[in-house]
Structures are given as structure tokens and as C-alpha cells.
Amino acid sequence: xxxxxxxxxxxxxxxxxxxxxxxxxxxxxxxxxxxxxxxxxxxxxxxxxxxxxxxxxxxxxxxxxxxxxxxxxxxxxxxxxxxxxxxxxxxxxxxxxxxxxxxxxxxxxxxxxxxxxxxxxxxxxxxxxxxxxxxxxxxxxxxxxxxxxxxxxxxxxxxxxxxxxxxxxxxxxxxxxxxxxxxxxxxxxxxxxxxxxxxxxxxxxxxxxxxxxxxxxxxxxxxxxxxxxxxxxxxxxxxxxxxxxxxxxxxxxxxxxxxxxxxxxxxxxxxxxxxxxxxxxxxxxxxxxxxxxxxxxxxxxxxxxxxxxxxxxxxxxxxxxxxxxxxx
Amino acid sequence: xxxxxxxxxxxxxxxxxxxxxxxxxxxxxxxxxxxxxxxxxxxxxxxxxxxxxxxxxxxxxxxxxxxxxxxxxxxxxxxxxxxxxxxxxxxxxxxxxxxxxxxxxxxxxxxxxxxxxxxxxxxxxxxxxxxxxxxxxxxxxxxxxxxxxxxxxxxxxxxxxxxxxxxxxxxxxxxxxxxxxxxxxxxxxxxxxxxxxxxxxxxxxxxxxxxxxxxxxxxxxxxxxxxxxxxxxxxxxxxxxxxxxxxxxxxxxxxxxxxxxxxxxxxxxxxxxxxx
Numbered sequence: 001x002x003x004x005x006x007x008x009x010x011x012x013x014x015x016x017x018x019x020x021x022x023x024x025x026x027x028x029x030x031x032x033x034x035x036x037x038x039x040x041x042x043x044x045x046x047x048x049x050x051x052x053x054x055x056x057x058x059x060x061x062x063x064x065x066x067x068x069x070x071x072x073x074x075x076x077x078x079x080x081x082x083x084x085x086x087x088x089x090x091x092x093x094x095x096x097x098x099x100x101x102x103x104x105x106x107x108x109x110x111x112x113x114x115x116x117x118x119x120x121x122x123x124x125x126x127x128x129x130x131x132x133x134x135x136x137x138x139x140x141x142x143x144x145x146x147x148x149x150x151x152x153x154x155x156x157x158x159x160x161x162x163x164x165x166x167x168x169x170x171x172x173x174x175x176x177x178x179x180x181x182x183x184x185x186x187x188x189x190x191x192x193x194x195x196x197x198x199x200x201x202x203x204x205x206x207x208x209x210x211x212x213x214x215x216x217x218x219x220x221x222x223x224x225x226x227x228x229x230x231x232x233x234x235x236x237x238x239x240x241x242x243x244x245x246x247x248x249x250x251x252x253x254x255x256x257x258x259x260x261x262x263x264x265x266x267x268x269x270x271x272x273x274x275x276x277x278x279x280x281x282x283x284x285x286x287x288x289x290x291x292x293x294x295x296x297x298x299x300x301x302x303x304x305x306x307x308x309x310x311x312x313x314x315x316x317x318x319x320x321x322x323x324x325x326x327x328x
Numbered sequence: 329x330x331x332x333x334x335x336x337x338x339x340x341x342x343x344x345x346x347x348x349x350x351x352x353x354x355x356x357x358x359x360x361x362x363x364x365x366x367x368x369x370x371x372x373x374x375x376x377x378x379x380x381x382x383x384x385x386x387x388x389x390x391x392x393x394x395x396x397x398x399x400x401x402x403x404x405x406x407x408x409x410x411x412x413x414x415x416x417x418x419x420x421x422x423x424x425x426x427x428x429x430x431x432x433x434x435x436x437x438x439x440x441x442x443x444x445x446x447x448x449x450x451x452x453x454x455x456x457x458x459x460x461x462x463x464x465x466x467x468x469x470x471x472x473x474x475x476x477x478x479x480x481x482x483x484x485x486x487x488x489x490x491x492x493x494x495x496x497x498x499x500x501x502x503x504x505x506x507x508x509x510x511x512x513x514x515x516x517x518x519x520x521x522x523x524x525x526x527x528x529x530x531x532x533x534x535x536x537x538x539x540x541x542x543x544x545x546x547x548x549x550x551x552x553x554x555x556x557x558x559x560x561x562x563x564x565x566x567x568x569x570x571x572x573x574x575x576x577x578x579x580x581x582x583x584x585x586x587x588x589x590x591x592x593x594x595x596x597x598x599x600x601x602x603x604x
Contacts, residue, residue, distance in 0.1 A: 301448030
């Protein structure tokens with residue numbers, strides 16, 4: 001107690017580094033009430049997560065070990081079949097092609113999102129205020145328009161007969177695009193879906209990275225300039241280290257969101273043509289809700305969860321191990 | 329660090345082009361909504377509208393049940409946002425301000441909870457709501473949206489509270505505030521941007537959700553706007569003008585929400601992001 005120091009702080013003089021408060025160690029004089037405090041405060045969140053997310057997840061694991069079709073669902077009988085659902089999926093070549101497609105699609109999409117957002121964030125820093133505000137307004141608009149509305153607009157832009165894109169391409173001299181169907185192959189369907197997701201996801205990532213860039217003290221850029229660093233070198237030496245933790249965080253989030261994405265893929269072509277744009281999330285839905293094979297669907301969902309854990313496990317581990325539970 | 333004139337002009341041009349690219353779909357949604365069916369389905373090149381009609385809006389808004397869907401959506405979304413914020417702040421405080429047993433375990437739980445694919449939890453959640461007797465009621469959707477945005481909310485708010493110097497609270501406590509009082513008077517006001525940024529995410533999640541809304545709500549008067557929007561598309565024809573007008577209507581509450589919070593949004597992102 002005697003060690004408690006009161007350091008008078010002039011307002012605004014706090015260096016950014018000390019902004020991270022070190023949570024104090026529990027004090028000796030705290031009573032049982034105060035020691036129970038954190039648990040009491042956590043209780044609602046804990047209950048909500050365990051009941052509304054944890055319990056369904058455990059059930060999902062259980063269902064994946066059962067034969068659960070419509071018949072079993074109605075009669076309420078549990079038919080345990082061990083890992084049959086898993087072997088059935090894992091020996092199905094269709095499952096593997098969908099899994100590979102999902103992983104490639106997610107990887108490309110996340111990379112594209114980060115790259116475009118990073119370029120825009122750097123661009124925002126160098127633009128004059130008027131153009132920057134114009135850019136920011138259009139980004140916020142793109143972000144605020146609900147996903148379903150956006151998806152519909154994209155379908156309309158890419159419409160085969162009357163879509164503005166084909167009309168424009170025709171005007172520009174590419175007459176072969178009259179009546180061109182963007183949804184005739186899986187690759188081009190996924191490309192349109194990718195563009196759509198890019199359009200929705202870039203604003204958030206760009207703003208976050210821009211905010212990170214703003215956090216870099218001006219003097220560091222000036223110092224780099226004095227040392228004769230070119231724009232690329234300045235970016236590598238000054239901007240990059242500052243935004244790396246943020247970049248890692250948005251990568252983590254983008255991987256989660258893109259890998260599990262269902263709505264946009266479903267809305268565009270329901271995984272078509274001929275299942276050529278089907279991702280794991282769609283396959284899982286088709287088996288479960290549409291096909292009423294809830295056991296297989298749960299097995300696919302479990303495999304998805306395991307895949308995600310494998311990819312993000314290292315990051316989660318680092319986050320939890322690091323001093324404050326965050327990488328910064 | 330001065331840039332030459334050509335550099336500045338090039339940058340501005342690139343900036344405007346990118347802005348136009350991101351603006352176009354919104355623009356296209358809006359202009360299409362102002363066209364008559366004949367104009368929509370015409371081979372004419374119509375990047376810029378020559379005439380405008382509000383007929384699509386009139387027919388969208390007078391579709392039966394629009395007001396019901398709108399209020400259902402608002403109740404479910406705002407309820408979920410509010411619940412996630414309250415529970416999220418309560419959980420974020422001890423995570424950021426106390427050291428206690430199980431803290432890392434809880435953080436891990438929060439992180440892993442974000443991995444769960446929502447569309448995969450569908451069947452167990454359906455069974456859960458059935459057992460709770462909540463199917464076909466608004467609280468079932470509210471609970472689902474609350475639960476899915478909660479982990480992210482806790483995680484973000486934890487970062488924000490971490491970013492507010494604890495010294496400030498300590499100073500208030502030395503001046504005679506209780507622990508709770510210090511938090512309420514010092515940290516909570518500074519948390520504004522964080523609350524705003526976080527609520528944007530839960531708002532978007534809940535406002536957009538379609539799958540659960542479609543299956544949980546069997547009665548038409550209980551359905552939400554995303555389901556309403558899908559009713560414009562039938563198997564054989566798409567009323568593009570109507571659906572665009574409906575999309576505009578559907579986007580407006582989200583835009584209003586953004587407009588209300590936008591001044592705090594960028595500063596919130598700054599604070600949150602600088603913290604990492």
C-alpha cells in the first residue's frame with residue numbers, strides 16, 4: 001500500500017506508450033465481495049455464450065455422430081453411428097473439391113481485401129482533404145448499405161440481358177458481351193461473389209488500417225525523409241511496423257467471415273451453376289436443411305470448425321499468451 | 329515531404345476514381361428505383377436517368393405488412409444491439425481492469441466463439457428455441473443475434489477499455505470515488521466511440537440476417553425486412569425497379585444509424601485500431 005505512487009500528470013502529456021494501463025494486481029485489502037466482482041460482471045456474458053453458442057456447438061458435435069434425418073427428428077430417436085458421417089464425407093470426392101474450392105476462394109478473397117484496403121488506406125493519408133472526404137463518404141455508403149440490398153444490386157448490374165455492365169462493355173466496343181452470362185461457370189460466379197464481398201468488406205478494413213496509419217507520429221516520416229528514404233522504404237520502415245498488429249487482426253477476422261460466409265454465395269446462385277460455386281457453408285446447408293441429412297451437415301460443420309481452428313490456432317494462441325491478451 | 333503538382337493531381341484523380349467505384353452500386357440502386365418497368369427492361373443505354381418516378385416506392389411501401397416487417401426488424405436489431413452492449417461492457421470491465429483466475433480462459437472462449445459458423449449452428453439453435461418454446465417469436469431472433477454479436481462486442485470493448493489509461497480511474501478513486509463511480513464518471517464517457525463502433529457491427533449483423541429470420545418465423549406478421557425483400561423475387565420474374573426501391577427503403581434505417589454515429593465512428597476506429 002505504501003508503494004502506491006501518485007504521479008501528477010499534466011494533461012495531454014501522457015506518451016502514447018503509457019496509454020496501455022497495466023491492470024493492477026489484486027490488492028491485499030480487498031474483501032471477498034471485491035474478489036467475486038469480476039465473476040459477477042462476467043456472469044451474464046458467460047451464461048449467454050455457453051447457453052446460446054456453447055450448447056448448440058456441443059449439440060452439433062453430438063448430431064455429427066448420429067444418423068439424423070427427418071424421420072429421426074420427428075420421432076426424436078437418437079441413432080448413434082459413430083464416425084460414419086465423417087467417413088462418408090471424407091471419402092466423397094465432391095466434398096474434397098468443395099473444400100479445396102472454399103479454401104482457395106477464402107485465401108484469394110482475404111488477400112485481395114487486405115491489399116485493396118491497404119492501398120486505399122495509404123491513399124487516404126496522401127490525399128488532399130476534399131478528395132479524402134469524398135472517398136470516405138463513398139466508402140461509408142458502401143459499408144452501410146445492407147448486404148442483401150448490395151447483393152441484389154450486384155445481381156442487377158451483372159444481369160445477362162439488361163445489366164449495365166454488359167451494356168457498357170458493348171458500348172466500349174466489346175460486342176461479344178451482349179447477352180453474356182456472368183453466372184454460366186463456377187469460376188466467374190465466384191469472381192462476381194468475390195467482387196461483391198470485396199466491395200462490402202474493404203471499407204471496414206481500409207478505415208481500420210487508415211486509423212492505424214494516423215497513429216504513427218509525423219516525426220517518424222520526417223526522419224525517414226531526412227535520412228533519404230524513398231516512398232517504398234518509408235512504407236517498409238515506418239508504416240508497416242505500425243500497422244502490422246492491426247493487419248494481423250483484420251486478417252484473422254476476414255478469414256473467419258469469408259470462410260463461413262453463407263448469405264452472399266447463397267443469394268447469388270444458390271451454389272450453382274451445377275454446384276460449381278458451392279462452398280462448404282453452402283454444402284452444409286444443402287445437406288442439412290434442403291436434404292434433411294442433419295447428421296452429415298453437422299459433420300461438415302465440425303470439419304469446417306476444425307479447419308478454421310487449424311488455420312487460426314497459432315494466432316489465437318499468441319493472442320491469449322501475450323501479456324495483455326492482445327497483439328499490439 | 330512536399331509533392332509535385334503532377335503527383336498531387338494524379339493522386340486526386342486516383343482517389344476520385346476509387347470513390348466512384350465504391351459509390352456506383354449505391355448510385356445504381358437508387359437510379360434504378362426511380363425507373364418505370366419499361367425503362368428498366370429496355371436495351372437503351374441508361375447510365376444517367378432522364379426521368380424519374382416514385383411509383384416503385386409507392387408500391388413497395390404499400391405492400392401489405394411493410395410497417396410490421398419494419399418494426400419487427402427494428403425491435404429485433406435494436407434489442408440485440410442494446411443487449412450485446414450492456415452485457416459486453418459488463419464483461420469487458422473485469423477483463424481489462426482486473427486480474428483473476430480464469431481470465432485467459434474466458435478470453436480464449438470469446439475468441440473461439442467467433443469461429444463458429446452461424447449457418448452450421450442452425451439446427452441445434454432451432455432445437456434449442458423449440459425446447460424453450462420461443463420459435464415463431466421475436467425474442468428467439470433477438471437472442472440469436474445477441475449471441476452471435478456478443479463475442480465480437482466483448483472483444484472490441486475489451487480493447488477499447490484497455491486503451492483508456494487506468495491512471496485516470498485511479499486518480500478519481502484517490503479523490504474519493506468508489507470503484508464503480510470512477511468507472512462510470514471517468515471511463516464510461518471516454519468509451520463513447522468504442523460503444524459506437526461496436527454497435528455498428530452488431531447492428532449490421534442483425535439487420536442483415538436472413539436465414540434464421542426465414543426459418544424461425546413461420547407466421548408472416550412475425551417476419552423481418554430481409555425476408556420481405558426476398559418476396560420481390562419470384563421464380564419467373566424479377567421486378568428490378570420494385571426490388572431496388574425496396575432495397576433503398578431497407579437501406580435507409582442503416583444509413584440513418586450510420587449518420588447518427590458517424591462522427592464518433594472514425595475516432596472510435598482510431599482508438600480501437602491504434603490499440604490493435
